[in-house]
Amino acid sequence: MNNVLICDDEKDIVNALEIYLSSEDIKIFKAYNGREAIDVIQKNEIHLALLDIMMPVMDGISAINEIRKISNIPVIFLTAKSEDTDKILGLNVGADDYIVKPFNPVEVVARVKSNLRRYTMLGSAVKKESAYKLNGIELDDELKQVFVYGEEIKLTPIEYEILKLLIASPGKVFSSKEIYLNVWKNSIYNLDGTDKTVAVHIRHLREKIEINPAEPKHIKVIWGQGYKCE
Secondary structure, three states: OEEEEEEOOOHHHHHHHHHHHHOOOEEEEEEOOHHHHHHHHHHOOOOEEEEEOOOOOOOHHHHHHHHOOOOOOOEEEEEOOOOHHHHHHHHHOOOOEEEEOOOOHHHHHHHHHHHHHHHHHOOOOOOOOOEEEEOOEEEEOOOOEEEEOOEEEOOOHHHHHHHHHHHOOOOOOEOHHHHHHHHHHHHOOOOOOHHHHHHHHHHHHHHHHOOOOOOOOOEEEEOOOEEEEO
16 A cells, blocks of 8 residues: 655645545545645655645745655645746656646546556665665665664664664564574673663664654663564
């Protein structure tokens, strides 16, 4: 199932498009201004965005400039303007397609499916075995790089391996012993004190990837069981 974001300050348009797209085995996420759209994309795996240009708080042009810093998903602009200059502006800032209001919902569905198909065929929507993305965190195991909401974060080798282990199996709870056995590998001589060792490294990792380490959003502790990535 593909995840599509619909962002328009006119709720009737959002609701109408939701009805048409949901019938195509598409999960819909909704937003009503550019800032909300960016927040949705940061927190969820979105495969395509339908984005209005004229919106309060943050318009579509400003929003796509921010989106392109963290994602290369297809973006289709929705707008009441039909001038060629607006079309050119939209394409120049990174839009993949352009639909003028009023539009035929059937045409929108066709454009969405076409862009999703192209995106998938190019491989952008397929998670490589060496690349992991979860809730704003991106880990590229080939380049050994970690990005949190588009900003590169420097981790120690141990912190990196712990994060990779957890992010590769979202929702799975790993005990301290399991983390130690997977991460420390060849240096396993004594499993005494593994709880404390792992806890220290988890704390340091949280300090680097969490906005508020005291209230972690990414790495959760399951008391008496272990740790998991939400």
